[in-house]
Every structure is written in structure tokens, then in C-alpha cells.
Amino acid sequence: MENIEKKLGIIGGGQLGKMMIQEAKKMGFYVTILDPTEKCPAHTLVDEHIIANFDDEKAIRLLAEKSDVITYEFEHIGADILEQLENEGKKIYPTPKSLKIIQNKYTQKSLLLEHNIPMAEFSKIETTEDIINIGKVYGYPFLLKSCTGGYDGKGNFVVHSESQVLDGFNALGGGKIPLMAEKFFPFIMEISVLA
Template sequence: MLDPTKQNIGIIGGGQLGKMMILEAKKMNFQVNILDPTPDCPAHSIADEHLVASFTDQEAIKELAVKSDILTYEFEHIDVEALKELEKEGYQVYPTVKSLAAIQDKFRQKSILKDEGLPVPDFLKAENRAEIKEAAERFSYPLMLKSCTGGYDGKGNAVINNKAEIDKAFRELKGAKNDLMVEEFIPFKKEISVIIARGIDGDKKVYPVGENEHQNNILFTTKVPAQITDEVADKAVKLAFEVIDVFKGVGIFCIEMFVTAADKLLINEIAPRPHNSGHYSIEGCITSQFEQHIRAISGLPLGETELLKPVVMRNILGEEKEGEAVVKGVNEALAIPGVKAHIYGKRVNRPERKMGHLTVTADTVVEAHELVLEASGLIEITGE
């Protein structure tokens, strides 16, 4: 029988997610090639080969596929048509191109979920300002206006509080050029996320539910286990299993959900890849989301996902000054018991750019949160 760890893995993207995939893949002796336009991207120093090319360069993507037995990706904004051609030629792409195509367009994603009877906020396509006004009559204000493709970390979203803000939001999201959708605004009590893995053979493993906090629409903190009732946690896990079956995903998927005041769950968005809210699993679980993704796409058995200890993850965001990144306070932060620091190695700092993260494991979530707050006050990344 062929040793699956003799396979070459190709990753489209060489950012922090790609870097953390490689770190786990190397433990199991995989060869890993990456494609990324930035010569000194975070994954560059540990990849076996780095193709420096645009994410839209179809010839370069084909070259990566030729050099690899399996293709995967660290973000979903990829040319689906190029990947479809590769699948037709027999190249293995995971998560599958079908699941990627369904998820990368938020309107299509929500439509599929709704058609399957899964709970989502109400939504409508918005091709012009008039249709946004019609949506307001149906949903009332405030509204969420979203780009159907390409958004991340709050980019591609705009809250519309009244009729006077429609024009500004439409222009900000380039509605004349981009497909937009309108969602009803959900005054949620909590946002939670569930990380779930599905293997090539259909086996599934789910991670403990995480509770997320945001700052300026950017994920800032994830606490695990989430401070929700067992009933809500069970419903969230059940929903995650249903979602991954709908999209027949292979690899790691993240399902973000809103918890309403009445403890009702609504699916917000899905990511077909390892996710920021799953970083806690590196220290907090038996098998990290990154190891699990490699196992899933290569045909290895999935690992156990049990939580070892309560854990809190906090992002290290770039400070105000833009320029060559300078990291300060690592010594002081790591002197705090239970603190682990992950510095991504991005050469350039920009305000609110994800430059790293901290995790703390402790006996309780409250204790872990207190320690991570202390550590995050000591470490900073700024521009020189």
C-alpha cells in the first residue's frame, strides 16, 4: 500500500494559514510546495518550493498542480474555472472545486443552505439601489449589505442604518461592478464557530464550539469552550454536521453562527479551510485543525478533537505605524504561565493586519482570558 505521507502537497497561498499547514505536514514527512506572489511570505522559509506568481496566473497554478499530488488552498478567493480544468485533467483538489464554488459566492452559499432547510438570516440579491430600498421595506433598518465574493475581516460588508446611507454603502462596495446581497441585521447575543473536518472516506470529526469576539469587524478573541448552554452547543454541532454533508466537503470547514437572544442559531458564513477561530486547537486540542486538514486531504485517518484544557486565542493585530515589522514584548509575554506566541513573520506591518496570535491554556476559560489579556498588553507589532 502506498505510504500517503510520500505525497507532495501544493498549497495556493503562503500566508499564516499555509505556514501552519506546512508545520504540521512536515511532522508527517510530506513535501509541500506553495504558490504566492509575495517572495518573503510567511510560508516561504519552510516550503520545499515556492512558485512566486499571482493567484490568477493559471499557468503557475497548473505548474503547482504538476509538482503536487494534492492541491489545497488557504483562502477561498481563487479562480474556480482554473481549478475545474485541473480536476477534469485528474488532479486532486481538496476541498473540492464544487464545494469551493458553492461557498465562495455568499449569495449562492446562503441560497443552498436555505434550500436545504438550514437556518440563515433572511437575504435578497441587490443589483441596484432600488433593490436595496425594497429590501429595507421587507427587513426594516438596519440592513447588512455584502459583496457576494471577495470579502474578509469585515471588508466587503456595510451596515445601512437608514435610507440616506444606501448610496454611500452601494458606492463603498462598488455595487456598479460587484454582485451584492442584502441580509437582515441580526442583533445576536453571541457569535460562535464550529470547526469540523471531513475525510476523503466521509469520516467526520468536530471540534469544541468556540465563542468569538470582534474588534472593528476583525476576529480578536476566541474562547473555548464557548459560554453557552449544552443544548445550544449540541444544536451547533448538529448544524455543523448537516452543513458539511450539504457541501460534501473534504478537509477543514469553519461554520460561523449567530446565537440570538432566544438561543436560536443562524448560520452566518462558511469557510472551506482552516480558520482563525480554530487556531486555539494548536495548543488546546489533541489534533490541531492544521494537522487535521493535512490528514483529511491526504486520506489519513482523522485525529481526535478532544479539548485538553480550556483555552483562549487572541489575535495580535498590527499597530498604527506602517512599515517593516518590529516585534516587541515577546519575552515579557512568554514569561506568563500558559502563554504561547505565534508570530507569522509578515515582513510589513499595517494597522489591524493579523500579524500573529497568542493562546493561553488554563484550568478555566475565565483564568485563560485574564492571562491572555495580560500577555496581549505586553506584546506589540509595529512598523519601523
């Protein structure tokens, strides 16, 4: 136990960051967070708080200097700077490679499918014609999703009929961001795994 790294850097000081910090403190970690909000939920628990935007590369490098290991509480951050830091020898978990996968729902689901993980059928969408065709294949309703940037239901549109295709397409950026469709299943529960 003497050689264990004890300086943890966390990008994000929201509720998930706060829960990580509570456990890290029980294990004796010195914790530094990077969060733009001075009084974010985790601010009272940390040893140091770097107040900066999540995309501030200088601030992320400062966090890296102060930390043995870096992690993050959410995936909407720049993976490229973390990849640079990893290449420079910094320990980052989950890895920047994993981050890039989870930042794109289509890429993530494709990887899960390659490993035979059961899930709803899904398809890449590029045009409104693709959405109309998916309605014929999946039936209605089905989910139209942004591949990137969505969370907690944001970036989703339930398409109930062909008359809503254009509404859904426009609500999710009108072709400016990558989209996917997913066969609809009634929501029963959501499971998150922290390891």
C-alpha cells in the same frame, strides 16, 4: 500508509497556509506553495516555493506537476484553472465545484438554506430600489454585502437608515458587482471549521 500521497501543493502562503503546512510536515508531507510574496509567512516551512501571482495559470500548472494533491488557503483564486486540472485527473480539495460555491455568498447561503441550515434572512440586490424595499422588510440596520470578493468585513456595509442606501450601494461598487442584503444580527462569535 505506503501508498498515501505525500506531495502537497498549497495555493497561498499566508497565515492559514502556514498553519496547514505545520500540520502537513508533522505527517511527513513534502510541501510546495504558490505565493507571490517571496517572504510570505509560510516561506520558511516549505520544501519549494513557486513565486507567482495566484492567477498565473502556468505557475498553477507547475504546482500541479509537483503535487499529488492541491489545496488552497483562501477562496479568492481562479476556480476555472483548478476545474481544468481536476478534469485532467489532479486531486484538488476542496473541489473546484465547492470553491465556486463559496466564492459567491448568495450562492453559498442559498445552498445552506436548501439544506435547512438556520441563518439570517437574505435577499439578492440589483438596484437601489431593492435596497430601499429591504429596509422596509428587514428594518434598520441591515447588512449590504458584495456577493463576491469580500472577506474579514471587507465588502460589507451596515445600512442604518434609508438615507444611507446610496452610500452603501456606491461603497460596494455601485452596481458593478453582485450584491445581497442580510438581516442584521449582533455579532457574537464566528466559527470556522477545518476538516
